Amino acid sequence: MSDIWSEFAKTAEEARSFLVVSHVNPDPDAVGSVVGLARYLETLSKSVRMVTPTPIPENCRFLDPEGEIVLFDQTRADALLGAVDVAIILDLSSWNQLGEMAPxxxxxxxxxxxxxxxxDPDDDIADLMVRDPAASATGVLIYELIRELGGRVTQPIANALFAAIMTDTGSFRFSNTDGRTFRIVADLIDAGVRPDDIYRRIYEGKRWGTVKLLPAVFATVERSANGKVAWMHANRSMLKQAGASFEDTDGYIDHIRAVKGVEVALFFKEVDEGRVRVSLRSQGGVDVARFAASMGGGGHTRAAGLAFEGTLEEAIAKVVPGLESLLRSHS
Amino acid sequence: MSDIWSEFAKTAEEARSFLVVSHVNPDPDAVGSVVGLARYLETLSKSVRMVTPTPIPENCRFLDPEGEIVLFDQTRADALLGAVDVAIILDLSSWNQLGEMAPxxxxxxxxxxxxxxxxDPDDDIADLMVRDPAASATGVLIYELIRELGGRVTQPIANALFAAIMTDTGSFRFSNTDGRTFRIVADLIDAGVRPDDIYRRIYEGKRWGTVKLLPAVFATVERSANGKVAWMHANRSMLKQAGASFEDTDGYIDHIRAVKGVEVALFFKEVDEGRVRVSLRSQGGVDVARFAASMGGGGHTRAAGLAFEGTLEEAIAKVVPGLESLLRSHS
Incomplete structure (x- = not known):
């Protein structure tokens, strides 16, 4: 057995009851990894509960058709955790990603x-840490775990892991998509996954609001630094008029990111009075995770986010010039 | 050696000079397959020429950096074909797909x-036919050919075949994307392909006009038949104001197609005074190729097009009710 799994194998064998959890705002890699691992542990006749600190998104519900993933409830935390031998925390390495579940x-x-x-994991988060930043998704690690422990990848597990891997690789197009990823996905398809079906469930089934909101948001596009920085924004009155929510803006930023010459794309969202969420995407050499971290945010080199206290105008006036000067120093 | 390649292997060994061709309006599967096979034949010290009946698209030029793919020239056909032992015709099986090269x-x-x-191949098109409709792309077959013949998949070959397979599977999401496809792609990545790089070259590098045009076009969205039909249009004044061309609207229709409940999505484009191009996409049971054919158009079951003589308003007034009644008869 590969070294990184031997300690886990012992734990899995000895413990009886497991809690499988993931991060706030769980994405398909979080949900798919939770479901995939839980379904596998169940085949070992373990007691397993799945919990997330905030609700799973609409497009992941098909991975949990019986609604077994429970939303964390502070008032019942003792009852939940008292009965658990092992808590398996997936797709995160820092306490703040656990939200209210952290304490x-x-x-x-x-x-x-x-x-x-x-x-960059928090030092004290794990008694046992299995971490591989080269893995394109946590779903990749769950697949390898199941195989290393001699388990069988059933179709529900395969669907869950496919959704996890497909989304964390941007539908197999990000730079993290390696041979290891494609070989695992081939096995998942042999286990019964229908890629077109999962794609449709995850990315499609959008609401009409997604379409109705486009004109107002894209009317705000701007760019600077010779077209290297491009941004747009959405405020709450746009949402209201279109009958849309911020969930409906998923994928909007890809349009400006895909424009020739754009190195950093930004999307400013007024999530509440005086609170702005900023999504950042990098095409070139700029590490947006580092930039976001300098303003209290975080993420990956090419996709990051940060929260800003203030108005949209203030957020734009603060963030855009910062990137412009970063791009100047790069060239 | 697998049976389907043994005859080809003999041909490849015996012949000295090859012409490698593909279809009119060559897509990345056509161009990638041509380049991949030609590069391989060159390693066998064969004389190879690459020809297409119409020009290769802008986004495929990186696969042919030296511009070695030649546009077919009727006046030099004899000189071109006289020196050739074997013509290898890729990604098509009917004469009309060869355009002016056919005769x-x-x-x-x-x-x-x-x-x-x-x-559905034309009976008399080939002296030797290697056809596998289960292959997700012709690029898959070229990969298997090279491997069966003991060749090496170099990085230029891998890039060409990756582009071929990525596009013919809709970026690995169509129903034709099987385990065989993903395993081959894993090998291509091991040979040096960077998926993010190829994706960007094929699908991105969009113009700013793509983004600027969005608001005007999506302000026209409408739907009917309980949300089963959705459509929008673009006219020439919108293009002018946004500094865009119809090429910039590639992918727009996917936004309305992806909305839950939409079975047929339509995009009406005023390509000229009194001339409208209609793109049709189907999600459900409607065969849009058949519908388009009833109005002089054509295409695939789920993606078709037709041309209309008249104004945008006339086109919409003619096409939409036709689909509405088709959908009524379906339900």
Missing amino acids: ALKDSGAYRVVIDHHT | ALKDSGAYRVVIDHHT
């Missing part, structure tokens, strides 16, 4: 395992 | 090999 997990007596592909 | 190839003394994944 409960910290205080519980449960043995904490983290399985993740992100960088 | 020249028919009349020449060259031995004709067709390698393709389409159905």
Whole structure:
């Protein structure tokens, strides 16, 4: 057995009851990894509960058709965690990604395992850390775990892991998409996954609001620094008029990112009065995770986010010039 | 050696000079397959020429950096074909897909090999036919050919075949994307392909006009038949104001197609005074190729097009009700 899994194998064999959790605003890699691992542990006749700190998105519900993933409830934290031998924390390595679950997990007596592909973990988050930043998705690690432990990848597991990997690789197009990823996906398809079906469930089934909101948001596009920085924004009155929510803006930023010459694309969203969420995407040499971190945010080299206290105008006036000067220093 | 390649192997060994061709309006599967096979034949010290009946698209030029793919020239057909032992015809099985090259190839003394994944071939097109409709792309067949013949997949070959396979599978999301496809792609990545790079070259590098045009076009969205039909239009004044061309609207229709409940999406484009092009996409049971054919158009079951003589308003007034009644008869 590969070294990184031997310790986990022991834990999985000895413990009886597991909690499988992931991060706030769970994406398909979070949900798919949770479902994939939980379904596997169940085949070992373990007691398994799945919990997330905030609700799973609409487009992931098909991975949990019986609604077994429970939303964390502060008032029942003791009952939940008291009965658990091992808490397996997936697709995150820092306490703040656990939201309100963080203190409960910290205080519980449960043995904490983290399985993740992100960088810069918090030192004290895990009793056992299985971390591989080269993995394109946490779903890749769950697949390898199941195989290393001699398990079978059933169709529900395969669907969950396919959704995880497909989304974290941007539908197999990001730079993290390696041979290892494609070979695993080939196995998942042999296990019964229909790529067109999963694609449609994850990316399509959009609401009409997605389409109605486009004109107002794209009327705000601007660019600077010889077209290297491009941005746009959405405010709450646009949403209201279009009958849309911020969930409906998924994928909008790809349009400006895809323009020739754009090195950094930004999308400013007024999520509340005086609160702005900024999404950042990099095409070129700019590490947007580092830039975002300098303003209290985080993420990956090419896709990051940050929160800003203030108006949209203030956020734009603060963030855009910062990137412009970063781009000047790069060239 | 697998049976389907043994005859080809003999041909490849014996012949000295090859012409590698593909279809009119060559897409990345055509161009990538031509380049991949030609580069391989060159490693066998064969004389190879690459020809297409119409120019290769802008986004495929990086696969042919030296501009070695030649546009077919009727006046030089004899010189071109006289020196050729074998013409290898890729990604097509019917004469009309060869455009103006068809008669020249028919009349020449060259031995004709067709390698393709389409159905319904013309009987007399090939002296040797290697056809596998289960292959997700012709690029898959070229990969298997090279491997069966003991060749090496170099990085230029891998890039060409990756572009071929990525596009013919809709970036690995169509129903034809099987385990065989993903395993081959894994090998191509091991040979040096960078998926993010190829994706960007094929699908991105869009113009700013793509973004500037969005608001005007999406302000026209409408739907009917309980949301089963959705459509929008673009006229020439919108293009002018946005500094855009119809090429910039590639992919627009996917936004309305992706909305839950939409079975047929339509995009009406005023390509000229009194001339409208209509793009049709189907999600459900409607065969838009058949519908388009009833109005002089054509295409595939789920993606078709037709031309209309008249104004945008007339086109919409004619086409939309036709689909509405088709959908009523379906339900």
